[in-house]
Amino acid sequence: MKINNYVKVSSVKEAYSILEGSSKATIIAGGAWLRLTPAEIDEAVDLSGLGLDSIDVNDGFVEIGSMATLRQVEKSDIVKSLCNGIVCDAAEKIMGVTVRNIATIGGTISGKYGFSDLITPLMVLDTELEFHERGRVSLVEFMDETAKIRDILLKIRIPMKEGRGWFETIKITAIDFPILNAAVTRIDGKTKIAVGSRPYKAVLAEMAMAYVDTCGKHDADCAERAAMTAIAEIKFGSNSRGSANYRKQLCEALVKRGLREVMS
Ligand SMILES: Cc1cc2nc3c(=O)[nH]c(=O)nc-3n(C[C@H](O)[C@H](O)[C@H](O)COP(=O)(O)OP(=O)(O)OC[C@H]3O[C@@H](n4cnc5c(N)ncnc54)[C@H](O)[C@@H]3O)c2cc1C
Structure with a gap:
């Protein structure tokens, strides 16, 4: 550079x-x-002189400044209180402490990196982004857009709701990029499932989510069918870390595991 x-x-x-x-x-x-x-x-x-690195609670939201480092996010008790601490779980699995002391949550989101471990759990928490010019937009909508951003991300806002959460990332070594990651939450009786590092950017498994909410019983059969729905609706690709077929198999196992955790 x-x-x-x-x-x-x-x-x-x-x-x-x-x-x-x-x-x-x-x-x-x-x-x-x-x-x-x-x-x-x-x-x-x-942006380092602007004091954009605080983590606070405001008006029912956890607000994380875009310049907060991954280490600050990982260690924050406020962030830990959200759905079994899935965002902290994801942050602590990114590289070593030296990188996490430098890399920021704002850089992670603005880059929309396919390999991101942090975007996946944020997507199942109804996260909103606050930009200087554009104002507020949901993370899911932002991730859907292909245009390059010419704005400044100020805050990441996560609603403070009671719920259960689960996150997992599969890597060849602890400091490698993920082969696949997945996050599942159950909040207010609604289930959310996100899958990232496919190797494409994270997406919600909308059909699988809708299926879970229609299951009469939240049992092993419901989790199994939802996982099959997720692998049918999500697109996977191959790269040096894993084939599309391997990712599909991982996705099935992770979604099943995540659903069993949040529904139990
Ligand atoms: C060696 C290495 C390994 C990594 N491994 C992983 C991994 O396994 N999993 C994982 O999830 N992540 C991984 N990361 C990525 C890391 O988590 C961050 O996503 C990445 O470093 C970007 O954060 P940054 O603060 O360094 O951003 P920068 O490099 O400073 O910026 C990244 C991009 O975002 C833009 N940008 C930054 N902040 C803003 C803002 N506030 N508003 C608008 N645009 C902005 C910049 O212009 C740039 O385009 C790794 C990073 C490194 C260096």
Whole structure:
């Protein structure tokens, strides 16, 4: 990565006006991922001086500043209180502490990385994103969009609801990228299932979710059929970490396991 001009901004407004003024300006959060890319950045906009790294409860939501590091998220008691701490579980399984001390939740979401372990559990928690210009949008809607963002992600908002949650990621070694990950929640009598690192970006298994909510009994048979529905509706691909067929088999096992955990 080569940076031609570096600006540590003192307000979000200043950061946005630089972004608006040049198509070659790029936001830098932790910079952990950007520094691995060959990109030449004309103007690097550093958000680290804006105090966007707090984790608070506000108006029934856990609000995580976009510059909070994965380590802050992993260690937060507030985040841990959400659905068996699935977001903390996911954060602590990303690389080692040195990377987690640098990489941010905002960089993770803005990048929409297919390999993300964090986006998958956030998708089953009805997460909202707050951008400087656009305002609020659901994470699921944001993940569906293909256009590149030219905005500044300020906060990640998760409703504080009682519920059960489960997350798992399958990796060849603890510090590798995932082969597949999955998250399941049961909140207010509704089930959500997300599958990520397919190797494509995370998606909700909408048909499987609808099936679970129509099951008369939440038993092993319901979990089995929902898992079969999930593998039929989700697209899987192959890469150096695993074939599409292997991912399909992992998905079936993970969805079944997750459902049994949250429905028991
Ligand atoms: C070696 C390595 C291994 C990794 N392994 C895993 C893994 O196994 N699982 C996993 O889930 N993740 C993994 N990650 C990714 C990591 O979790 C982060 O997703 C990644 O580092 C991006 O966060 P960052 O703070 O470094 O973002 P940056 O590199 O600073 O930015 C990433 C992108 O997001 C944009 N951006 C950042 N913040 C904002 C904002 N507030 N508003 C708008 N745009 C913004 C930037 O312009 C850039 O395009 C790994 C990262 C590294 C470096």
